[in-house]
Amino acid sequence: AAGGGPGDDETVRRQTEWFDEFTLTTVVQLPAKFTVAQMLEREDFAQRFNSQKPVGVHELLYPLLQADDSVAVKADVEFGGTDQKFNLHVGRELQPEYGQPAQAIFLVPLLVGTDGSIKMSKSLGNYVALDDPPGEMYGKLMSIPDTLIADYFELLTDIPDEELAYIRSSIEKKTGNPMEYKLRLAREIVAQFHGNDSAEEAHAEFGRVFRAGEQPEEVAEYGIRFDADVMTIDLGDVLVASAVASSRAEARRLLRQGAVEADGSRVTEARWPVRRGAILRVGKHRFLRIVDSADKR
Numbered sequence: 001a002a003g004g005g006p007g008d009d010e011t012v013r014r015q016t017e018w019f020d021e022f023t024l025t026t027v028v029q030l031p032a033k034f035t036v037a038q039m040l041e042r043e044d045f046a047q048r049f050n051s052q053k054p055v056g057v058h059e060l061l062y063p064l065l066q067a068d069d070s071v072a073v074k075a076d077v078e079f080g081g082t083d084q085k086f087n088l089h090v091g092r093e094l095q096p097e098y099g100q101p102a103q104a105i106f107l108v109p110l111l112v113g114t115d116g117s118i119k120m121s122k123s124l125g126n127y128v129a130l131d132d133p134p135g136e137m138y139g140k141l142m143s144i145p146d147t148l149i150a151d152y153f154e155l156l157t158d159i160p161d162e163e164l165a166y167i168r169s170s171i172e173k174k175t176g177n178p179m180e181y182k183l184r185l186a187r188e189i190v191a192q193f194h195g196n197d198s199a200e201e202a203h204a205e206f207g208r209v210f211r212a213g214e215q216p217e218e219v220a221e222y223g224i225r226f227d228a229d230v231m232t233i234d235l236g237d238v239l240v241a242s243a244v245a246s247s248r249a250e251a252r253r254l255l256r257q258g259a260v261e262a263d264g265s266r267v268t269e270a271r272w273p274v275r276r277g278a279i280l281r282v283g284k285h286r287f288l289r290i291v292d293s294a295d296k297r
Contacts, residue, residue: 018072030064033097034090039063042086067091070103077104083119111155116145125250134194138202139285141186146171146178149185157188219279223293226276235260235280236270238290244282259283 039060040046048055063086070078070091078088085107092102110119113126120127128140144152150168153159159167170176183203191199222242224233236252239245245254252270254260260267261281262274274280280288 013073015069015072018068030068031061033094034064036060038093063087063090064094067094071095071098071100074100075103076101077106079106079108081110081119082107083110109151109155112148112151114140114144114148116148122246123250125246125253128189130193134190134198134202135205136285137193138186138190138199138206139283141189142182142206143284144182146182149178149181152185152189153181157185157192159188219287219289221289221291223291225294226292230273230275232271232273233290234270235262235267235272235274238280238288239282242288244280244286244288254282 040049042063045055045059066087067090069075071094075091075095078091080088085105088103088105088107092105095102112118113120113124114128115124115126118124118126122129128137132140141152150164150171153164153167167176167181171178171181186206187199187203190202194202220242222238224231224238236245236248236255239251239254239260240248245251255267255270258266258268259282262272263278264281267280274290276290276292278290280290282288
């Protein structure tokens, strides 16, 4: 979304408007406006170049193409994560070349994923989806490490600054109860997307399932054709097909980390014998019942 100047109505633009008109001449002219030295001002490019690690030419083109977007929409301001600082500055430098004022840039902190180590990403499986069911969203939020609690409160809720400072301090000084903070965090975030009633139900379900060690009242089902009471199946395929894992890579990672259980037994290999009605538990908050597809007709 962009406007052509102060007071203009917001418009939605599609990149195909200008990318479809790209010619070889355009592709050559765009890099001609920058030098290799300017590109190497980006920290990760410089580090790899100085350590004689490869930097692909296509990687140098990406910031330029993003900058060209700013030119195309005549951006007044561009928003991005802190990891996009260099790319956004390239836009600022390119716009005056086309007679436009340099855009302002607005940087926001990156949201670290539920693993507590790298930014949230669906491909890495450390994410909370906006359309996750209330119980699953609640469970994922309860699984974050204590070190993320204050950051999640700051970035994902409207908690007052004074209270945020108190929570951050009490976690750092180990004077508060991280579990209680997580419970509140999970309820507040689930309520934003699903409403207060769903948040309270998810809270109650979490207490019943994870504190009392019970299974949830409703478990998603995945059907396969059983030729015997017990069959060896590829659990990696099941996790992906049932959307419990987003990819084969994530499924392999879950198995390798021992995050998958079948009827209470830890699963370490993709090929694994399961019975009709077996309950898979993935991590702390995802359950799946394996049923005979013939019984679901």
